[in-house]
Amino acid sequence: MSEDKDEWDIDPRRHSLFALTLAAVFPEWSSKKIARWLDLNPRSLQRMLGKGPDSPPIPDRVKKQAGEMADRVRDARLAEHLDDFIASMRSQGIDDDVIAAWLSSRHKRLVDRDIE
Structure with a gap:
């Protein structure tokens, strides 16, 4: 990461809390990498992160895994x-x-x- 690039270059007004949690775990966004870590299909993850009315809900186990890891990354x-x-x-x-x-x-x- 360059010294002049903000570690948190995601605009929170445009993203869900779940997306921000994932950004705290994976600072370089790759839906393929994150989906593999969450044991999801990359397209399913992309749909979950969508803002449309047809966006599927995020499974509790996925929210829990991401939240716990974000806490660990922060605490460490x-x-x-x-x-x-x-x-x-x-x-x-x-x-x-x-x-x-x-x-x-x-x-x-x-x-x-x-x-x-």
Whole structure:
């Protein structure tokens, strides 16, 4: 994330509380990634996030999973710790592209797939 980009670049006037909760868990929005995490079809998730009268309700288990993880991410201060790590690496002269390459490598090791 660039230093001048706001971590919360979602306009809350245009999104539901559920969408904002998901944004607290997944700062880079990908319905495919989020749907896989929630064990949903990506299109079903997109319909649930719709604002139309035909939008299906969000299952309680999905709201609970997202809410609990948002709380954990907040309580662990995940964004702050990652920002501190990146700042520490920069202060040691490690280039941003090198930091990103290592983070990408660890992502692949962690979830056994490339970043989407």
